[in-house]
Amino acid sequence: MKAVVFTAFGGPEVLRLAEVPTPRPGPGDIRVRVRAAGVLPFDTGLRSGRFPPAMTPGFPDKPAIPGNEFAGVVEELGEAVSGFEVGDHVLGFTTTGAYAEYVVVPADQLALRPAAMPWEVAAGLSANGQGAYMALRQVGVRAGDVVLIHAAAGGFGTLAVQLAKAQGAKAVIGTASEANHEYLRGLGALPVAYGPGLVDRVRALAPSGVDAAIDAAGPEALRASVELVEDRARIVTMTNGELGRELGLPEWSGTRSGQRLAELAGMWDEGLFTLHVRATYPLDRAADAHRDVETGHGRGKVVLTVAEES
Structure with a gap:
């Protein structure tokens, strides 16, 4: 072959x-x-x-x-x-x-x-879809939460934003380059730019505080999350494990399964998210x-x- x-x-x-x-x-x-x-x-x-x-x-x-x-x-x-x-x-x-x-x-x-799912979408769902699903479960996203997702326009972030909304989050704030802000608004997120002043920009969007954060961007994003989220058990990083340990954050954990993948495919078929x-x-x-x-x-x-x- x-x-x-x-x-x-x-x-x-x-x-x-x-x-x-x-x-x-x-x-x-x-x-x-x-x-x-x-x-x-x-x-x-x-x-x-x-x-x-x-x-x-x-x-x-x-x-x-x-x-x-x-x-x-x-x-x-x-x-x-x-x-x-x-x-x-x-x-x-x-x-x-x-x-x-x-x-x-x-x-x-x-x-x-699912019969209606294009092959390209099916090929791209498993890793990011299951990763986002497990990360949201680990930080305990529930109805009424304000959730911060870094690198929200990427493959992982796009799904994390939509799944957080599907789980009842009151607001999802997504960091991304400015060229992707309109795209994030279309997913139901509140976009915010990377760079100096990130913490202040997020606080302006969430004056009552951020309940949970997921980092898929880098050290700057992870340090900002620690400033913004009171409970460090509700912060997870997908990319910066060593820094996460230094900051006292829990290790990301989770195991992919065919059963979870079938559940995500069913959610896609019901129109709960797009890829x-x-x-x-x-x-x-x-x-x-x-x-x-x-x-x-x-x-x-x-x-x-x-x-x-x-």
Whole structure:
């Protein structure tokens, strides 16, 4: 099969399209013919070598295949699999391996794709959708809360804003570059610019205080959150774990599951949130997709298209 691989850590240029063995499902596994795969900051970090060696087993002798989320068609079932049939349209998650024509995952890492959900949306939902869902649960968002979400226009932030509103938040304040403020207003958020004076700008929007905060932006945002939220147990960072520990914040925790993914797919089908795909790239342009994600200021998701309907 064709897959995007890398055999050395580095910039996007280390990614290349190659022929690799097609995986076979073991007991409890399902092989999926991939239609599209989401592109995440996690993937760019894997490629650049920011993660432990365990994330790339056998590397560099064995080429690593990025890709953490995907959507496609069930092609082969391993032994003892129930709940899915060959030909089912699914979305799912893995740790690596989704930038490929085929991926094998345990059956409990898949959910059925709603018929109305575009493939690109299905491919981009799993990681950011589940991450946002779990982060909001960890900080305990409830009806009437004022929630601060940093990097609110990105793939993660876009979903966190909408899910917070769906959970009854009274107001969601989202940090973003000014070019994305109108976009955030369209999602129901109160936009605020990054940079000096951030704390004062947020306080002007929330004179009664901020109840919870989620950081997906950087150290400045996390330090601002500590000034704004009284209860540090209601602050979580998705990107700055070391600084979070220094500030006495709880570790982010959560485990993705097919059941949670199915719940999110159902919420999408009910119209409770949308997922904006800002750009799609063919599989052989994975390096360009990584460059796009690494700009850090785009709206919504970047997705690789892998195969057309057969």
